[in-house]
Amino acid sequence: MDAKAGNSDEESVPTKQTSKQSNILPLWGNERTMNLNPLILTNIQSSHYFKVNLYELKTYHEVVDEIYYKVSHLEPWEKGSRRTSGQTGMCGGVRGVGAGGIVSTAYCLLYKLFTLKLTRKQLNGLISHCDSPYIRALGFMYIRYTFPPANLLEWYEEYLEDEEELDVKAGGGQNMTMGAMLRQWLVKLEWFSTLFPRIPVPIQQKIQKHLEVRPLPPHAVQAASERAREDRKYERGGGGGGGGGGDRERGRLVREDIRRDFLRDDDRRVERDRRDRDRFREHERRDKDRKYKERSPKRERSPLRSSHHRQRDERQRRDRHH
Structure with missing residues (x-):
């Protein structure tokens, strides 16, 4: 949870170089980890699917096709593979790959998109894609993990009433509309067994006020x-009677x-x-x-202790004579 680098309020202010007209996307936080939880990132980088299968995908369109065929939920772990006994905190900390489980295809592909360094045009293509809601969802998740918090509402605004449905839970059973999911990402940090990057309180309050009046x-x-x-x-x-x-x-x-x-x-x-x-x-x-x-000098032996030893020796000699 754990976007340690770049989580200060000062870094959350967008710059003019990352304006809407530029094709270069802003990047907020850690440039290596994508602000992912360390345990999830470790499992992604160590997984056979990421190191072998996804390594062969070199283009944006190949990755989009892979999302279409392979992604069926948005949890960070595959169903039944997460072992949480004896662990605490966000994902239990980094205790090796075995402590996590099988990282999901969705999160492997999300990190693969990050390694491609998406352009603004490509990201807009993801969030407006018409073939699969999971392609769109990974585009929105990419924004949530990597964009300055001050820019989130600008990108999500248009889709807050989006009625397209998807099942976000591994194994099925938790349907959400795209708009409801984006609203949740704006007001909550938790997402199943991980956390999104923290939104500074002043920006969170502005988002809150906007959602209240909308x-x-x-x-x-x-x-x-x-x-x-x-x-x-x-x-x-x-339940609410009739009328206004x-x-x-x-x-x-x-x-x-x-x-x-x-x-x-x-x-x-x-x-x-x-x-x-x-x-x-x-x-x-x-x-x-x-x-x-370390700086304190070593203490010398106490003269009282030496006197004590002498007295003891004297008593022992007297006892032997008697």
């Missing part, structure tokens, strides 16, 4: 209203549901930052203690 599609209103009703045991009976009053109430529930998601993610970011600071301070303290001990 009308949601009917299915999103219904789903969010049901979740809010279950969480808060909403008791009004009948019911629509306003559903809209209020949707906004509160989204706001709770954002605050929960923000609390997790604060807690993670606090733990990192505590670990850093503990490391500094131990380092200072070690250096102090």
Whole structure:
């Protein structure tokens, strides 16, 4: 989760060189890892599929065809291959390839796209592709992992009401519309067993405000209203009556549901930052203690201790004489 490089607020501000007219895409964060979790990246680079099969694909169009034929979900791990016992934190940390599982075809192809250094024209071709929703989804995921947070809404704006459906879960069973998926990526860090790069709080708040005033599609209103009703045991009976009053109430529930998601993610970011600071301070303290001990002169033997030994020897001699 773990986009350590380039996660500061200052780096999140887009520059004029990466304007919409340029064919060169902006790159935010780590230029080697694509801001992927280290365990996922290690498994991608070590997988036979990436090293052998995808190595043979040299062009953008070959990779797009591979996505069309091979991708069937958007989880980072294949179904049943992830072993999480005894692990903590985001993906359990880096404990070798065996600690992860079988990395998914989708994430291998996502990283393959990153190695191709996509142009703006190619990325637009991905997110507007008409043959497979998974081709479009990997294009949007590429944006989420590599673009400056300030640019995310600009790219997702046009597709927030997109009704094309896809099943994002390994093994099936979790259908989402493209628009609902993009909204989730804007307000939540978690994506199955990994985390997206952190969005700085000021930018997250702007995104939040924009989504609150933007009308949601009917299915999103219904789903969010049901979740809010279950969480808060909403008791009004009948579910919203008729006319504009019911629509306003559903809209209020949707906004509160989204706001709770954002605050929960923000609390997790604060807690993670606090733990990192505590670990850093503990490391500094131990380092200072070690250096102090190295500089301190060795203590001489205490004269009291020598006197004690003499007294003991004297007692032993007396005992032998008696």
